[in-house]
Amino acid sequence: MAFFTPEKRIQLETLRQAGMRAAAELSRQLGCCPRTVERELDRCAGKRYNAYRAGLDRQRCAARSAANVVVKTQGELLLQLYGLFDEPQRLSPEGVSLMLGRLPRAAGKPRLSLSTPAVYAWLKRERMSDPSCVLWRGRSGTRTTTRHGAKGRDTGWAAKAQSISERPERANRRLERNHLECDTLWGRQRDEHRLLVILDRKSRYVRLGTFKKSxxxxxxxxxxxxxGSTLKTLTCDRGAEFARLPQFFKxxxxxxxxxxxxxxxxxxxVNxxxxxxxxxxxxxxxxxxxYVAQVQDFIxxxxxxxxxxxxxYEIHFSSPRSPTVRT
Structure with missing residues (x-):
């Protein structure tokens, strides 16, 4: 079910008229993630947000999605789908959806097309009907496809680490220092080094360093x-660059x-x-x-x-009775 109901859209429009512009602030008021708010604002194509106009855009999107019914994946379209997934380029569902719209069509016949979600749904139905028929294994060869927000499965090196659902409540509420998050930044794909970013959840104190990408x-x-610091928890994503962290931080x-x-x-x-x-x-x-040290000091x-x-800096190196930090 979509998050933005007509009542939520009116509430969003009221908050915008009151002068609240940042997606982070709007998401806190509405109880959703900032990206959901940004997508909703994009429904007005960069113009002033209007609940009625956004609702019309949502209805048009729903009408386009309703056209992707199961019946469409039959006959000539079904042959085209099998042919595109058998291509040596190993097209992804996004690529297959794009290629379908570019294929030549016969005179008087409608163009064969499917949206990307419809292609994913068709792949799922194919696996359910015939488990041995795997047309696409994901970009990594083993990853299953899930929508944004899904929890996914604990596979690979991530199965050796604890899930964020098990993280202590004091870390979730930012009540004390030395509960950390980490990520990496890259400049170009072929570079030998990556920028490692480690951030304290309470004080937002950042540590930076460049290291090889292994x-x-x-x-x-x-x-x-x-x-020299007392580490309590460290939170990272499922990137391959963090595959050795379970051996060091357990x-x-x-x-x-x-x-x-x-x-x-x-x-x-901070990224x-x-x-x-x-x-x-x-x-x-x-x-x-x-240069990296100067950037760290500036941030x-x-x-x-x-x-x-x-x-x-003041929060991280002050006494435990530092001013209360908002979460």
């Missing part, structure tokens, strides 16, 4: 950045659910700031350690509204 180098780099490591970047929201927010200093497309190998000494005007 899993063992990332684990050793995390240990070197955390040297019961202190927690892994997010699949496709849930919002479970490391603080780290994702957006870091892109001002480490733009995508520029080689990460070109940055010196001094940690930048006042934060969520810290009541204090800096992460």
């Amino acid at each position: 899993a063992i180098a990332t684990a050793i780099g995390a240990q070197s950045l955390l040297k 019961d202190k490591l927690f892994v997010c659910h699949a496709y849930r970047a919002d479970e490391r929201g603080s780290c994702e927010n 957006r700031w870091l892109r001002e200093f480490f733009p995508r497309g520029r080689s990460m190998d070109s940055y010196s350690d001094d 940690n000494r930048r006042p934060r509204k969520i810290l009541n005007g204090l800096t992460p």
